[in-house]
Amino acid sequence: xxxxxxxxxxxxxxxxxxSVTVAEEAPPRRSRNETLYFAFRNRKLVIGLxxxxxxxxxxxxxxxxxxxxxxxxxxxxGEPPSREYWLGxxxxxQDVFAQFVYGLRSSxxxxxxxxxxxxxxGMTVGFVGGYRGGAVDEILSVLTNVVLxxxxxxxLIIVAAYLSVQSLLAEAVxxxxxxxxxxxxxxxxxxxxxxxxxxxxxxxLSGQTGWKIVAKEIAPNMSSYLFLVFILLFGGSVLIxxxxxxxxxxxxxxxxxxxMLNNAVSGSALQLGMWWWFIPPGVGxxxxxxxxxxxNVGLDEVFNPKLRET
Amino acid sequence: xxxxxxxxxxxxxxTFGGQEITAVSGVTFGIEPGEVVSLIGESGxxxxxxxxxxxxxxxxxxGTITFDGRDVAALGGRELHGYYSRxxxxxxxxxxxxxxxxxxxxxLEMVRSNYLRGLSRAEWKTKLQTSLETVGLExxxxxxxxxxxxxxxxxxxxxxxxxxxxxxxxxVADEIISMLDASTRIDVLNLLGDLKERGLGILFVTHDLSLxxxxxxxxxxxxxxxxxxxxxTEKVFGNPVHPxxxxxxASVPQMHTKWAxxxxxxGDLGHEDAADVxxxxxxxxxxxxxxxFARSQHNGNEGx
Amino acid sequence: MSLAVDNLRVYYRTLHGDCRAxxxxxxxxxxxxxxxxxxxxxxxxxxxxxxxxxxxxxMRHVEGTAQLDGTTLxxxxxxxxxxxxxxxxxxxxxxxxSALNPIRKIGRMISELLGSRGVSYEDTxxxxxxxxxxxxxxxxxxxxxxxxxxxxxxxRVVMVLSTLLDPSLLIADEITSALDVSTQKAVAEMLVEFxxxxxxxxxxxxxxxxxxxxxxxxxxxxxxAGKLVEKGSAADVTEDPKHPYTRLLxxxxxxxxxxxxxxxxxxIAGRPPSLIDPPTGCRFxxxxxxxxxxxxxxxxxxxVAPGRFAACWRAGD
Numbered sequence: 001x002x003x004x005x006x007x008x009x010x011x012x013x014x015x016x017x018x019s020v021t022v023a024e025e026a027p028p029r030r031s032r033n034e035t036l037y038f039a040f041r042n043r044k045l046v047i048g049l050x051x052x053x054x055x056x057x058x059x060x061x062x063x064x065x066x067x068x069x070x071x072x073x074x075x076x077x078g079e080p081p082s083r084e085y086w087l088g089x090x091x092x093x094q095d096v097f098a099q100f101v102y103g104l105r106s107s108x109x110x111x112x113x114x115x116x117x118x119x120x121x122g123m124t125v126g127f128v129g130g131y132r133g134g135a136v137d138e139i140l141s142v143l144t145n146v147v148l149x150x151x152x153x154x155x156l157i158i159v160a161a162y163l164s165v166q167s168l169l170a171e172a173v174x175x176x177x178x179x180x181x182x183x184x185x186x187x188x189x190x191x192x193x194x195x196x197x198x199x200x201x202x203x204x205l206s207g208q209t210g211w212k213i214v215a216k217e218i219a220p221n222m223s224s225y226l227f228l229v230f231i232l233l234f235g236g237s238v239l240i241x242x243x244x245x246x247x248x249x250x251x252x253x254x255x256x257x258x259x260m261l262n263n264a265v266s267g268s269a270l271q272l273g274m275w276w277w278f279i280p281p282g283v284g285x286x287x288x289x290x291x292x293x294x295x296n297v298g299l300d301e302v303f304n305p306k307l308r309e310t
Numbered sequence: 311x312x313x314x315x316x317x318x319x320x321x322x323x324x325t326f327g328g329q330e331i332t333a334v335s336g337v338t339f340g341i342e343p344g345e346v347v348s349l350i351g352e353s354g355x356x357x358x359x360x361x362x363x364x365x366x367x368x369x370x371x372x373g374t375i376t377f378d379g380r381d382v383a384a385l386g387g388r389e390l391h392g393y394y395s396r397x398x399x400x401x402x403x404x405x406x407x408x409x410x411x412x413x414x415x416x417x418l419e420m421v422r423s424n425y426l427r428g429l430s431r432a433e434w435k436t437k438l439q440t441s442l443e444t445v446g447l448e449x450x451x452x453x454x455x456x457x458x459x460x461x462x463x464x465x466x467x468x469x470x471x472x473x474x475x476x477x478x479x480x481x482v483a484d485e486i487i488s489m490l491d492a493s494t495r496i497d498v499l500n501l502l503g504d505l506k507e508r509g510l511g512i513l514f515v516t517h518d519l520s521l522x523x524x525x526x527x528x529x530x531x532x533x534x535x536x537x538x539x540x541x542x543t544e545k546v547f548g549n550p551v552h553p554x555x556x557x558x559x560a561s562v563p564q565m566h567t568k569w570a571x572x573x574x575x576x577g578d579l580g581h582e583d584a585a586d587v588x589x590x591x592x593x594x595x596x597x598x599x600x601x602x603f604a605r606s607q608h609n610g611n612e613g614x
Numbered sequence: 615m616s617l618a619v620d621n622l623r624v625y626y627r628t629l630h631g632d633c634r635a636x637x638x639x640x641x642x643x644x645x646x647x648x649x650x651x652x653x654x655x656x657x658x659x660x661x662x663x664x665x666x667x668x669x670x671x672x673m674r675h676v677e678g679t680a681q682l683d684g685t686t687l688x689x690x691x692x693x694x695x696x697x698x699x700x701x702x703x704x705x706x707x708x709x710x711x712s713a714l715n716p717i718r719k720i721g722r723m724i725s726e727l728l729g730s731r732g733v734s735y736e737d738t739x740x741x742x743x744x745x746x747x748x749x750x751x752x753x754x755x756x757x758x759x760x761x762x763x764x765x766x767x768x769x770r771v772v773m774v775l776s777t778l779l780d781p782s783l784l785i786a787d788e789i790t791s792a793l794d795v796s797t798q799k800a801v802a803e804m805l806v807e808f809x810x811x812x813x814x815x816x817x818x819x820x821x822x823x824x825x826x827x828x829x830x831x832x833x834x835x836x837x838x839a840g841k842l843v844e845k846g847s848a849a850d851v852t853e854d855p856k857h858p859y860t861r862l863l864x865x866x867x868x869x870x871x872x873x874x875x876x877x878x879x880x881x882i883a884g885r886p887p888s889l890i891d892p893p894t895g896c897r898f899x900x901x902x903x904x905x906x907x908x909x910x911x912x913x914x915x916x917x918v919a920p921g922r923f924a925a926c927w928r929a930g931d
Contacts, residue, residue, distance in 0.1 A: 198406040201367055202417060202469070205399055207391050207424035220411050352794035353765065461885055491654040492822055493882035496866040500881075503874040517794060524868040524879075547870060561799040562870055563825035565852050569799060 038302045045298030051291035055284060059108050062101025070099040070255035081276050088276035091267040099255050100280045106256040107238050107288065110172045114237035117176025119230050122183030127214045129184070130191025137188075144188075148181035153243065160249035171250055175237050183229050190225060194218050224303035228296055235292035242285045257281040311378060311511055312364065312397070312480050313340040318372035319359050319535075333359045335535040336373070339528075341480060341511040346502065348522035348543070349515045350558075351532035357515045360532075361484045364513065365399045366390060377480070395425055398473035402485035404465035408457040414468055415453050421475050441471040445501055463494035470501065481505070484515045499525055519562050523547050528601075531555055537595065541602030551604040617643040617666075617783055617816065622678030622689075624665045631890045632674070635661040637840040639678070640915065643783075643816050643833075648809055650827030650848065651820045653837035654863075656886055659820045660708060662837070663785040666818075667705045668695040682782060700731055704781035704814075708788045711768035714760035720771055721756030727775065738778065745774045745813070749804055766797035773804060777813045784814040788821055802830050824864065828852045836860050839886045839897040842915045845923040856924040858904050896926070904928050 039045055066086075068075070077093040079085055087096035129140035156178060165171050194200065195218065203213050219226065244250045245258025252259070264270075264278035319334040334356040341347050351357040362368040364375060366382060375382040377397060385393050401407050408414055422434060429437065442449050445467040452460060452468055460468070466486055473481055483502065487495040503525055506512055516522055522529055523543060530540040531554070539552040550556045560570065593606030624636040636658045643649050651659045664670045666680055668689050675690035682702060688694035707713070715723055724742065725735035743753045749770040760768060769789060777784060786805060790798040808814050819831055827834050827848060834851040836844040836859070844857040855861045859882075866881045884901040887893050895910040896902070902909070908927045915925040 198401045198403055199409045201365075201399075201401065202407050203409075203420065204367065205365060205394055206417070206420040206472075207394055208420065209387075217409055221409060223411070352796065492824075493654060493863055493866050495881070496868065496879045497881035497883075499868070500874070500878060503878075519795070520868045520870045520872075523870050524872055525874050543873075558795060559870065561796045563799070563802070563823070563829045564869055565825045565828050565864070565867065566869075569803070569829055 035302060039299075042298045042302050044294050045302060048291045048293070048295030048298055051287050052295065055104055055288050055291075056108060058101060059104035062104065063098075066095065066098050066101070068095035068098035070094065070102045071253075072098070078272065078274060080274075087280055088274070090263065090277055091269065091272065091274065096260075096276055096280065099260050100257075100284065102255040103257040103260055103281060104284060104288075106168055106254055107241065107285070110168050110175070110241040110256070111234045111238035111288075113169065113172035114175040114179070114241065115230055115234035117173055118180040118183060118233045118237065119226075121177065122180035122229070122233070123187055123219075123226070125180070125184040126187025127191055127218065130188040131195050131210070131214050131218065133192075133195075140184075141188075144181045144184045147178065148185070150178070152178045153240070156240070156244060157247065157249060160244055165244075165249065166251045166253060168251060168254055171241060171244065172237070175240050175244075179233065179236055179240065183233060186229060187222070187226070190222050191218055194221055224299070228299055228303075231292055231296050231299070235289045235296075238285065238292075239289050257284050311340070311342055312513075313376045314338055314360070314364075314373070315376070316373035317360070317363065317370060317375060319356070319363060319368065320371045333535050334363070337530075337532070337535075337537055338373075339530050339537070339540060341513055343479060343511050344506055344509045345528065346506050346512045346514055346526040348526035348529045349513060349532060350517065350519060350522045350529060352517055352558075354534060355532040356535040357517075357532050358484055361399065361482045361513060361515050364480075364482055365397065366393065367399075391424075395476040396478055397480045397482070398476065398478045399482040399484065400466065400469045400473060400486045403489055404462045404469065405457060407469055408465065410457060412456075414455055414457045414460055414465065417469065417472050418475065421472055425476055437475060441474050442468075444474060444505075445471040446497070447471065461494070462490045463498060466490065466498055467501070470498075470505075474505075478510065480511045480513065482513045482515070485517070487521070488516070488518065495521075519547075519558060531558070537603075537605065539602075539604045540595075541598075545599060545602040549599070549602070551598050551602075553607070555604075616645055616683060618681045619666075620679050620681075622662070622665065622680065623676040624661055624678075625674050625676050626661075626672050627674055628890065633889045634840055634892055635673075635889055636665060637892070639837075639842055641835060641842065641845060643818070645815060646809065647833060648806065648817045648819060648831045650824075650831030650834040651818055651837065652822065652824050652827055652834055654822055654886070656839070656889070657837040658840040658889075659837050660787055661840075663705065663787050663818060663820050664707075665689055666783070666785060667699055667703050668692050669699075669705065669707070700727075700776075700781065701779050702781055703783045703785070704776045704779070705785040706772055706776045706787060706789050709792070710772045710776075710789070711765060711792070714768060714772070716760055719757055719759055720763075724756070724775055724778075728778070731779070733779065742774070742778065745778070746771075748807070748811075749774055750800075765793055766800065769793060769797070769801055770804065773801070773808070777808055780813055782815045784808070784817045786817060786819045789819075790821060790823065790826055798826070802826055806830050824852060824867065825869075836863075839892065840889055841897055841925060842923070843898070843925050845915075846921060850922060856918055856922060856929040857898075857926045858902050858928070859898050862903075 071094065073093050075085065075089045075093045075095055077089060078091050079089040081088040085095060085097065087100055089095055090099070125140050125144060129137040156174060159174060163170070165174065191214070200213060200217060203217050208216070241250065241256065242258035242261075245256045246261045248262050250256060250258060258281070260281040261278055264274070264281070267277070269277040315338055317334060317337045318332065321331045321333055323329050323331055337360060339347065349357045349360060359368060363370050364382070366385070370383045377393065382393065408417065418438065422429070426434065426437070439449055442452065447464065447467050452464055457465060470481075487498050490498065499521060502512055502514065514522065514526055526543050528541065529543045529546045531538050531546070531552070533554050539546055539550065539555045546555065547559070550559055563569070595603045596606050598604050619642070620640050622636055622639045623634075626633040626635055639662060651662065653659045661673065665673055665675065666687065666689060671692065680687045680689050682698075687698060687703070718726075728735050728738055746753055746755060751767060751770055755763065755767065755771065763771065773789070790801055793801060805817065805819065809817060819827065821827060824834070831848045833845065834848050835842060836851065836857065838859050844851060844855065844860045846856070851860060852864060855864055862882045866879055868879055872879065882901055887897055887900070893899070895912050896905075899905045899909045906927070913925045913927045915923055918924050918929040
């Protein structure tokens with residue numbers, strides 16, 4: 001005759017299997033393996049990642065595959081792609097392939113740097129505002145809204161024209177400093193909702209203080225979200241950089257895809273039918289930015305089980 | 311040991327904080343070691359707010375809360391740190407009390423890294439073991455697991471054991487068993503009873519009168535922020551004086567007695583507006599018998 | 615009307631396999647009967663309620679039939695159930711009062727719902743007003759947004775809404791759980807009134823709170839881990855439970871009057887078994903103080919006394 005032990009709540013069957021109850025109590029946290037499993041099955045993620053990785057590899061390896069440098073003249077003018085010149089040459093006689101791969105490098109560098117700057121500012125403003133609330137939040141919200149409302153491109157054009165941006169770093173910082181507001185807002189909203197959860201109260205009762213709670217409790221909870229935000233900032237920065245470069249406002253001594261397009265337009269590539277001059281940079285920009293956005297949608301589905309169409 | 315003296319809490323709402331809601335008004339009571347005080351009230355009574363004020367998670371608008379004579383609201387950083395080693399809380403939703411991306415024992419680790427740095431590995435292990443066993447858990451069953459792998463009852467017990475790691479004197483238990491299954495509830499409740507017998511003072515916040523009656527020594531009944539009746543549990547439940555208390559007791563579904571058919575409508579069938587202090591009767595608390603107080607009523611304001 | 619459910623099996627698809635939430639359930643409800651369906655979380659009571667109206671797309675109907683007034687309910691076909699939903703079989707889902715669309719006024723929401731069923735809102739308005747008055751709500755509530763109503767009021771609005779077309783069967787899923795004790799009583803009594811006034815013919819009241827069922831239900835059906843364990847009249851089940859689970863459950867509920875110092879109540883140790891790979895034999899075996907060898911073989915849900923059903927080899931003891 002068993003005695004009912006009133007003190008033990010342990011599972012007496014001895015099985016260690018995870019019991020999935022029908023009642024909706026806690027959202028199941030998938031193990032890393034499960035996340036990877038879904039990641040590799042998500043078509044959008046796979047396609048987007050493949051495209052971006054392809055161009056990334058090209059950017060890294062490309063410059064080693066050619067002896068030419070992007071600004072070097074002396075090649076046959078206006079040659080279509082051939083075995084010798086893989087992407088042909090420009091009207092004044094530069095190697096398009098060299099320009100292309102160096103340009104890809106610039107795009108990735110600017111994108112990553114600007115993305116980091118914007119993410120850093122956005123996270124700081126978002127976390128502080130969302131967690132502290134009150135007057136601090138009000139002030140930061142005003143700041144965010146002001147920067148958000150400024151017509152970014154117009155400002156960038158004006159500033160770039162005045163400051164004559166000559167390095168990738170300067171360009172990246174400029175872009176980063178103007179593209180963070182939406183990220184700050186998104187992060188603030190998430191932080192706000194997380195800050196009122198019980199586990200934050202438990203952390204406070206355990207002696208955790210302000211910034212530690214943000215760093216150790218809130219940010220990890222939002223890690224997938226922060227990742228997505230970064231990818232979007234990255235993609236957006238690449239696009240803005242291309243735009244600036246196209247307008248001739250980017251560094252003129254560093255080859256970039258936008259600069260290629262600029263040259264192509266001023267060199268009348270379209271009229272002369274030199275498709276190999278402007279198609280590669282155009283495709284490059286579109287593919288990278290598009291690939292990143294598609295990756296983003298895919299990742300969102302992977303991280304958020306409710307969006308999956310299993 | 312813990313004393314609330316005329317404590318009031320006013321929330322500002324509305325755009326630009328124009329409107330005010332009085333969640334708690336003039337609450338006065340105390341908790342002694344080895345005593346369970348039930349704070350009973352329905353939604354909107356302010357009982358959770360009282361708990362949060364004691365835990366310093368919300369500020370106090372008026373009145374004072376003192377612990378061993380020191381004003382809780384005035385505690386600075388270091389002192390607050392020390393306060394939490396004496397006073398802890400457990401909340402209603404066990405699943406929301408854990409950060410879902412981390413393992414459950416992280417809550418225990420947090421206490422260790424903030425309060426028990428000086429302990430060696432062996433000492434920590436022993437302390438952990440003792441604490442978990444006190445709440446009736448096998449360390450092997452709960453350590454190293456994620457929150458979703460444990461049941462609600464286990465999660466609540468881990469939270470209680472977390473509170474016990476420090477040598478606390480007061481535990482604020484805010485509806486800690488309302489989200490548990492009926493068969494586990496009584497075990498966690500019995501645990502609180504055992505802890506009480508070891509000298510812990512417990513504030514048991516609940517809306518369930520039968521639970522309050524089972525476990526507590528003294529009872530405080532709140533309505534819309536005001537205390538309407540309080541005193542020794544047997545006296546309050548055995549001889550309810552205030553109409554609100556009587557109405558609450560009459561509404562509790564019992565298992566062997568049917569609800570009495572009554573003439574007046576039960577409960578607030580009308581539109582429940584925000585804390586309307588005067589409707590609970592704004593007379594003072596009057597001593598009905600030894601250790602039993604009830605708020606005297608305003609003429610005609612009751613029985614709405 | 616009467617409901618006859620025969621060997622109903624409903625599973626949920628999960629990554630780890632089928633979750634056998636409802637594993638062979640058979641019972642009947644007579645005309646005008648309020649049947650309480652009791653059990654703890656994960657026992658399958660919500661699944662049973664939802665499977666009779668087929669609102670949850672994740673459910674997989676595996677086996678079994680349900681007959682309402684002699685007509686077979688198409689509980690395996692979501693589309694076909696449309697004809698029955700809300701008219702013949704209606705549900706007040708769990709958390710209904712939190713699920714009201716916050717940007718719709720109550721009246722607008724009701725008119726949209728009726729419109730989707732081909733019922734004219736204007737024609738129904740007088741009856742709607744009458745019923746709102748019956749539950750103690752003023753007609754002005756139709757012009758309010760959900761946020762302007764209290765919990766009790768929202769619950770009553772949902773109750774009126776779900777029974778507006780006089781369904782034969784009403785499934786009320788945990789409608790008193792989130793309410794204050796005084797509103798709980800009002801809402802529970804309202805359920806009985808709906809039945810007495812014939813707005814609804816029969817009801818299944820799903821809850822974990824046995825004491826509410828004692829107050830308002832005619833019969834109580836107790837479930838555990840996807841199976842039925844006991845059935846009988848409300849008085850019989852609460853006063854003389856036959857199944858060990860019911861007995862232990864009732865013994866663990868503190869009534870007003872029981873005090874820890876005087877009498878220490880006991881809970882039920884352990885947890886319900888996993889429904890993905892449930893054990894063979896009686897599912898309560900591991901936690902049952904009366905378990906014997908025979909319990910390795912699953913006990914049938916049979917009549918152990920007149921009007922009393924239980925699934926236990928030792929029910930008679």
